Amino acid sequence: MNSAEQEAGEVARGLRRRDPTLIDYLIEQYQYRLFRYLLMLTGNREEAEDLFQETWIRVLEKGHQYKRRWKFETWLFSIARHLAIDFRRRRQPQSLDAMLQPAGTNRPLELEDNASPSAFEQAFQGEEGASVSTALAHLPPSYREVLTLRFHEDMQLEEIAQVVDSPLSTVKSRLYRGLAMLREWLKDIYV
C-alpha cells in the first residue's frame, strides 16, 4: 500500500468516526483550494463562503460513504458541486428537466451563470487579479469550473469528468473552448 492509499485509509477511518481533529485538519488543508473552486463555480463570494461551510458539514454527515480508493479532493469537489447546484435550485426554482437538459441539449446538471466582473474583482487581488477577473466573468461557469480543476488543481481529465459528472469528451471540449476564450480575453487586456 503506498502512502497516498494509506492516507486515504486514515481519512476514511477518521470520517467514519467523525473525528473532529481530522475534520479540523482537512478544513485547513483544503481551505484555499475548495474556496477557489467554489468561487470559480459560483462567481459569487458570499455564496462561495456559505457553500464552503455547508460542504464541510456535508463531508461530516456523509463521511461514512467515503471509500479509501477515491481521491479525497475528487470526492470533496463533487460534494461541493452538488451543494452549489442544490443551492441555486432552491434559490431559483425551475423544472428539474430544464436544469438537467437545458434547451434541448443533453448537457448534465449545470449552474446558471450569474457572475459579474465586480464579483470576481472583489475576490481576486493584485493587478493580474483585475485582468483575470474580467476574463473569468466572461466565461460560462462550466468552462471556469473545468479550467480551475485542470490548471489550478492539476487534476487528470478522468478525475475532472468524475467531479463534473460528464463524459470525458465534454470535459475536453469545455477545456479547449474555455482556454481559447480565456486567451482571447487576456490577449485583449494585455495589448
Add this chain to the structure above:
Amino acid sequence: MSEDMHERALRLIDKMQVEGLTAEERDELEAHLETCVHCQKRARETELALRTLRSALPRFDVRLVLKTQMRARLRAREIVENAGRMRALWVSCALSWVLGVVSAPLLWQGFEWIGHRWAVSRAVWVTGFALAWVAPAVVAAAVIAWQQASRAMTSDE
C-alpha cells in the same frame, strides 16, 4: 509551411496544455515553433493566459476556517450523540420484541380469560390482543419517524 501545418500547430499548442503531447507531437511542435512567428505568438499568449489564471489569488478570510471548524465540531458532536440515542432506541426495540414474543402466550391467555369472563366475542378479544402486542412497536416507529422528521427540518434550516 502549409496552412494545414499552422492549424495543426495551433491545435497542438492547446493540446499540450489540456491533454499533453506524445513525444512525436512535441518534437513536431517544437520544430514548427522554431520557424513560425505566428504560432510562437499563439504559444506565448496561451502560456501567458494560463500563468495569469494560476497567479490570480482569491482573497480568503481565515475567520471562515475558524467558523467552519467550530460548526463542524458542533455537528460532529450532535451526530455522535444522535447515534448513541438511536442505538439505545434500537436496543430497547429489540428487547421489547423479545419480551413481546416471550410474553405472547401469557398475553393471549389473559385476553382469552377476559373474553370468557365478560362474554366478549372472540373477534373483539383477539383484536385487543393484536393491538396490545403491536403497540410498543408502533410507538417506537412513531418516535423514530418523529426524530427523523425533526432532524430533516433542522438540516433544512
